[in-house]
Amino acid sequence: MSKGYVFRSAFAPYILEFLKMKGNLVVNSDVYRHTLQQWDGAMLENGFNELYVTREMVSAWENSLRNICDRTSYTKHTQLIQFLKYMCRLGIECFVPRIPKRPSSMYTPYVFTHEEMSRIMEAIDKSEQKGFRPKSCLICMPCLFRLLYSTGMRISEALNIKNGDVNFQSDLIFLTKTKNGKERIIPMNPELKVVLSQYLKYRDMMPVEGICKPERHLFVSGIGKPFTATTPYTFFKKILRQCGIAHKGKNQGPRVHDLRHTFAVHTLQKMATEGVDLYAGLPVLSVLLGHASVRETEWYLRLTREFYPEVIDIISSTTGGIFPDVDKNNMYYGKGN
Structure with missing residues (x-):
């Protein structure tokens, strides 16, 4: 078809x-x-x-x-x-089936509180390198995790950013390698711009030839090589332990990807408290997250209801039944976003 x-x-x-x-x-x-x-x-x-x-x-x-x-x-x-x-x-008589049991592979995301995010960033900033490890990626972590939380981009997208993709004149980051294959543009807020500038200042001091060339990766190890998502994932588990946030094990989280979910929920909450029309704002958030459709972004409303019920009250007055009624145990396709 x-x-x-x-x-x-x-x-x-x-x-x-x-x-x-x-x-x-x-x-x-x-x-x-x-x-x-x-x-x-x-x-x-x-x-x-x-x-x-x-x-x-x-x-x-x-x-x-x-x-x-x-x-x-x-x-x-x-x-x-x-x-x-x-x-x-519309007044048409319909039998409405029950939603099937949620597949076991589906994951209910973890949304960090604002206080938890402050503790996480503080712990990352205080991290120190023990011993001489030239391949260490620690220099990247404060900037990388702030980038993930402040933009909602996927870790794979962040690690694929090249120096030439960051435009400080227009305050934009160009993502060329994304999950759905569609390029998109991410705006930099003033705070993120400062953090990125500081990171580049110290990164470019590393004795690596051509480290600042446009075609080279933005985030690199101490020897100028890009790294995989395993490195920040392992680092993040260590940070969670330091912050007293329990990690439930493989595929149970919290995960690095949950920073993306947290960004979406915190953004919707901020929209609601500032009086932004969520009917118009939801598609904008969807584009920023790089979702193939707002259907994927809709699930964040269900997640947000658990933390900020007023968001649902605001949007329900304009969207009616457009959004699916899903219980909190069937809230989100965590791996698909």
Whole structure:
């Protein structure tokens, strides 16, 4: 199925309107379109021509989803449920299935408090190198972790930044190697600009030939070589222990990636307290995070509700039921963002 697919079931006009409404929020609504194409096809194939939804019709759609993993099934069910609830609000009788059990591979992110972030940054700043270790990356850590927290970029994106990608004249950082393959631009706030300038001042003192050339990596070890995400991950676990923040082990977190989640939640909370229109602000945050669609960013609202309930009160007055109702145990695709 493709964008050229023509919806032909009894639900066609409602699907198109739903996708249009989603399109006002979603950068790329293809994820919804594909699921609803499957729904449309299942209705035609099974001869369901009436404008209502029964358990039998949902089962027919589920049977058409062949060879998909539990995580994909979970995603498609949440998307269809949003559409069915939209239909219900229009007065069309619909059976709305329950959300499937969350796949075990899904991860509920850890959101650091503002106080925890202060302790983490203080511990990073006080870190000292013991002994002579020319390959150490400690010089990068204060700047790297502030960059992650203040921009929400992924660790892989940060480690792929080249010197030439940082423009101090326009206060912008250009990300050329991203998860979804799309380049994006990240603004530098004044504090981050100062931190980056200080880091470069001392980094460029290292006796490494060509360390400041545009094509060289921004973050390097003491011998001028780039490093993998394993290095900051190991360092971060040490910092968490120093701060008394329990690390639950592999794939349990808190993780370096949780700084990205923390950035998103703290940004939404700041928007709410400053009176920013979240209906307009959410797509902006989505673009800044590099999400393929606002659907991914929507989940942060569920996460934010646990810490700042007023955010949901503000946005619900304008978005109605556009956002999925998900309990706190089914909150977020941690690895997918």
